[in-house]
Each structure stands twice: as C-alpha cells, then as structure tokens.
Amino acid sequence: MIHTFALNNMYFAVDGNSGSIHMLDELSFRLLSEMQELVPLESVIGIIRDKEKNGASFSGNPDVKPIAAYSYEEIEEAYNEIKELKEQGLLFTGPQEIEKAVSVNNLPDSIKALCLHVSHDCNLTCEYCFASKGDYKSGRKLMDKDIAFKAVDYLVNNSGNRKNIEIDFFGGEPLLNFTVVKEVVDYGRELENKTGKKFYFTITTNGVLLDDEKIRFINEYMDNVVISIDGRKEIHDSIRRDRSGRGTYDRIVPLVKKLVHDREGKSYYIRGTFTSLNKDFSNDVKHLASLGFREISIEPVVGSGNELFIKDEDVPDILSEYEKFAVEYAKSQREENSFNFYHFNLNLYDGPCIYKKIAACGAGFEYFAVSPEGYLYPCHQFV
Template identity: 45%
Template sequence: MVHIFKNNGYNIVLDVNSGSVHVVDEIVYDLIPSVEEILTGMFGTAQIPENEEDSEISKELLRKVTDAVVAKGTSYPESEVEEAVEEILSLRQAGLLYTDDIYENYVEEFKTRDTVIKALCLNIAHDCNLRCKYCFADEGEYHGRKAMMTFEVGKAALDFLVKNSGDRHNLEVDFFGGEPLMNWEVVKQIVEYGRSIEKEAGKNFRFTITTNGTLLTKEILDYCNKEMGNIVLSIDGRKEVNDKMRPNAAGHGMYDMIVPKYLEVAKSRHQLRYFVRGTFTHNNLDFAEDVKHLADLGFKQISMEPVVAKPEDWYAIKEEDLPQLKEEYDKLAKIYLQYRKEGKGFNFFHFNIDLSGGPCVAKRLSGCGSGCEYVGVTPWGDIYPCHQFVGNEDFIMGNVFEGIKRTDIQQQFKESNVYSRPECQKCFARYYCSGGCSANAYNFNGNINTVYKEGCELQRKRIECAIMIKAALAEEAEVKNAG
C-alpha cells in the first residue's frame, strides 16, 4: 500500500508496509499510482517477479511500464516519464516502495503470545475538586461510586504487577483520578512501598501522575521531582477556553491559579519529563491558538487532544467540524516549524513519531496493549482493561488480591489488533495508531474491533502533519550541512 499526499508545499509518498517516506517532485508524485496500477495489471501485484529484473531494472520492463503510462495519457514529455518511471522502479527494487505486508503472517503468533503486564493505571481517587464539562469519569466519581484507594489496595496492586510482569524489568504505574492529589498521602505510601521491593523483585518502577494542579504545593512538587518519571498537567489553553470547560465546584475557573504552578513544574524539571495536556471541543475549533498560547507561556512539552463525547453533547466534535480541524492541524504544523526556526521550539505530542525505525512489531499491531499489557485498577481493587472502561462492570477482569479471573476478556483484547479491525485494512495510518483506542471503539460501536471514525480522521491528519514536519526538518538539516 502506498499513500500520497501534499502538505505545506511538500509532495510526500509513504510506503505503508515498509514505513519509507519519500519527498518527490511533481511528476513522480503524479505517476506513482499509475505505475502501481500498471504493475498490478502486468503481474497481478505491484511486486515485480525476480525474473523480470536483475541487479538493475531491465530495459524491457522500463519500456513496458513507460509505454503503458504514456498510453494512459499524461501531460509530461515521454523522456521525463521514462526518467520518473525508472526512479519509481528503483525505489521498488530497493524495497522502499510497493512493499509486501510483512506483519500479517506474524499476527497469529502474536495473538498467542504470553501475557506480560507492564503497566497499571491506579485510580487513586474517585473524586475530584473540579467539574470539567467533558469528564468521561463523571466528575471523577466514575458513574457514582466515590472512593479513595487505600494503601492496602495500592500495595496489592504493585504485588499483582510484579507477579504478572514476567521478565520485564521496567514497570509503569500512573496515579490517576479523579484528582490524585486528593489522596496524596496514599500516593506517597504506594511509591515508598514500590521502592522498597524493587531490588528484591528485580524491577524498576516508573511512577507518573496526572493532576489538575489545584492542590499542587512546593512540597508535593519536590517529591514528584524526586520520584515521578513524568507529570501530566491538565489545562485547555487560553484562559477563556480553560475556565469555560474546567470550573471548580463553585463554577470558578482555575487558570490564574494553575498557570504559575505549571510554569514552576516546567522550570524545576528543566522543561523535560512533563506535559501540559489539554482537550479541545466544538467550542474551540481554533485549538492551534491554544497550543500557541501554551508555547508562548513558555511550556515546551504540549499535548492537545480532541474531546470524545456523545454526539448529542453540546461540546462534542461534529462531522462537519472535521474540515476545519484538519486545517487547524496544518496551521499548527506551520506554527511548530516557525517557532523552531525562531528558537522557541516546543514538542507537540502527536507530532512526535519515529520514522527511522518506529515501534516494534508488537506495538505496531497492538497499540497501548490495554487489557493484556496495561490495565486499570479501581480504588477497591477491581481490574479493568483500562481506566476508560471503569464503571462498565461487563469488563471487570478480576481484582488485585485474587488476580485476573476473566481470562476471556483478556484474550479478547489480546486478539484485538489492526488485522481484527476491517476499517484498518485500507488505512495508511494503521502502523502508527495501531487501530486506535479500544474504549472509544466500544463506546461508540459496542465492539472493540471497530474504530471511532471521527478520531481516525483526525489521527490520519496528525500523522500527515508529523511526516511533513520530519521532511521539512530533514531538508533544513541538508541545507545546513551543505552550507
């Protein structure tokens, strides 16, 4: 599969199966689909049989394909067509274009892999001091069950993780809520217990925390800087946007309170190992301005996610919003490059993709690994496939004291991958998003082996922008080196 697209002046060709990216001129860009069609017509596949080419492209094959392209009709001179076809066939011969799907034969083996849990999301607090309008966790209470995790449950959760992590050395534990800082003493007790068993267990815990920042103090920050590998700080961008969607129980916005605290977090962590993370909705479709605002405040690690909401919700992203949102991602990509050029560069989470190697095969196929490599734990110890399934009792897999009892649920998630989702078969982005979010798929379609279509549309645009940025940076480096 080949995906071609134009973005901010670049003609980009992505060979989906190999992950190779090419920036090409207009004629090669125009002819790549025709050459693929012609090769498929000649050989039944875009793959060229070995007897049709030796160490160099045979003149006979080159002439056949060139003649077929010309016969189809083209505005380019035949000599230029032949040169472009030769370049295209050379890329194919080098294994950089029209390549085989090397993962499909692996998927059956992948589905029977041993289950190794490497990450927990600990819902340390089913309560929150904010009343965010779009909160999937129902104001932190997860459908009416307010609770705080005890140390005993947290301790059992870490023991469960160690027991089920196989030979894996590095283990991830995220303190989530509600608002985790409402249960701060227990957070510290769990961290201290984890540190006390690391050496004997042969493990290394990497703790992270997600917070709305309202209860953050210098003492808490000092502790986080010592023990937390990452801190996620919730803010939606501009003051008017944030305060409309993220008020406290009295209806007051928290922007003025949290921004100075967040800036101190960023400074104290040397602009690393944190993210300011926002949500955009139907009410701020110009979300690039919110990202720009956060960058202008001085934040270097930024994430901004589209809201996931029921269609009838007043803030939900609608299908008719998608064209504007795609334009906004293009605008954000330009801002990203311009700020970098001006020495004010920042990282945007969804533009961070690795084109040199990318994730391992398992990551490409399974994504986040919810339900089999990653699970969510409630304050009373129930285990769910991830924090977004909490509250749907059909997905209770077991508990941290007795382990996983519903292995059928675990197997269902283990078998969910880009090949189990029919919509992914035609999608160029499948090895970057790995099929998307299972919780979103279930909540919108009642089946984890489907996709959340609006989310897919935006994911594809983000990936195109990310690839364009890589192309622009590579071009910039080439010019610099040449000078």
C-alpha cells in the same frame, strides 16, 4: 493500502499495512498516486495520460508538470525505485506479511504497566470529562492502601523478566488521595530493593491542589507528570471549572510554572483538550508555549451527545487547522525557544514499527487499569 498526500510542496506516501512513511519527488508521487498495487509501467503512464487528456490537474495543482515533460528514462527510474521499495517490504505490503512478521502468539505475556485509579473523585466539573466528572458513574471513592499495595504486588508478580515497570497515578484527581500516592511510592522503593525491578512513576493532575510539598514530592519521585491545561484563559475557564463554578486558570498556571521550572529537565507535558468551541486550537498550543512550556499536547475531545464534542461537519476545519499549524510549527523549530508538540513528533527514521501495528497501546495484555475497588480493566477508558 497506499495513502498519498501533498503539503507545502512536499510529497508523501504512507503504506498502511507496514506503517512505512516515504517522502517522494514529484514524479514518483505522480506514479504512486495511481497505484494501489504494483502495475506495469506502461499501464500507469496510460492512466496519467488519459487523465491529462481529459483536463484533470494533478491534486488540483495546475503547476505540476505533465507526464510528457519527463523522459521515458526518468519515468522508468522513478518506477524502478518504487518497485525496489516493494521488494524491500516497504510498499504494497499485505496483511499476510504483517502476520508473518509478528504473531499475536509472540506478544509479551508479562505486564509492563498499571494505571492506578487512586481517586474516583475530582475537584473540577469539566463537561467533556469521559470519567463523568471524576466518579466514573459509580460514586465518589478513593483507593485504600491495601488495594493499592495488592495492585503493586500483582504488577511485580506478573512482570516476568521485565526489569522496568510503570505505575501511573490517575483519577479523577489523584492528588485528592495524596497519602496513598506517597505510600505506594514508598512501597515501590522497598520492592525495588527486594526484587531488582525498577519502578517508573507518572501522575496525571489538574494542578489545583499543587502546593510546595506536592511539587517537591512530584519532582523528586515522579518520572513523568502530565498536567491538564486547555490553553488560553478564556478557553480553559469555560470548561475547567471547580465545583463552585469558578475557572481555575489563574490558580494553576503559576503553580504549574513552578513545578516545571523546578523539575530541571525531568519529563513532563502539558495536556489540553480542544472542543467545538476552539477549533482554532493551534492558538492554544502557541499560548501554552508563550507561558514557557516546552512539552505540549492538545487532543480533540472524544464522545457524542454534547455540544462541546467534535461533529462530522467540524472535521474539515480541524484538518485545515492541523495543516496550517504544521507550517507554523516547522518554522518554530528553527527558533531558539522551540517547543515540542506531541502529535507532530513522529520518528520517521527508524523504519516501520510492525510490533505497534499489532500490539498498539498494549491494553489488556501488558497494560491494565485498576479501579479503587481493585477491579482490573484493559484500560482506563474501559473503567
């Protein structure tokens, strides 16, 4: 499947099977937009001419030159470049070619990461929460040290020849079980000395329980930290309220600023969620950037049956917002205090990643989630 699209007078093609992304000139784009498989040059020229005779403008753009404005030699050269990309396995690839390149049987048989649900409890009551406000519909509970250590042992014993392994402290709100978080980190350091493995720790937090002690600990021991802020104060406080119904923006922003400042360049990102209430989510991204945060992710809420969730009729507005923001983001990257928007930072230079096409996120074979009771799940979304 070839998907072509134009944005801001630039032309692109995505080969769905291989994941290859190509930036094209206008002529190559015109030719490729008429082909889902490589057809003879005369055929595609005929298709385009027939459309032009019927008064169709290309992609609704009347400024695009008609095919007659190009010489046959120019058209043939563009066609041959498309043909060469096919021969290189970068266009018109089929599923069978992917299967040849990466077999499921060749995927890793060792575990890389565990998501430790150290807390099925939360101090917030977010209406859009996929975890039913923190308890996953199973009642509030915290993971004890014995279960946590057994999970760490399981990771080490099933990590094979991997040297680097990962633990993500998750919830609910993991800082409600801060003691166990610290104990797991200490235990991991002991195992590093015994096994030669290297642990990478991440924590995901809403920031409400941050204080000087926790900030120092996180910045010393967490290789990455994910902090939830939904953007503008009025947006954040309309959703992310504590159990007494109060908004949390004013409490957490100064603490998160301190945490990020004190990390001195170590990895973090601010993760927000947008809903039907703020389809203009680019304003929330820009607000977070104005607070000094440089690593930002804002994602659409997932689900149905709640007025906050994204509906089919919202999609055109959201797509338009992404396109508008893409222009602003590109301009911002030339400024001194630029920021990174996670969802726009695709690596376009290393070629197609066929492994990820097959393996995706690794859920269920190199990544597992562990509930407070010690049950294994393919992913935190399955708990």
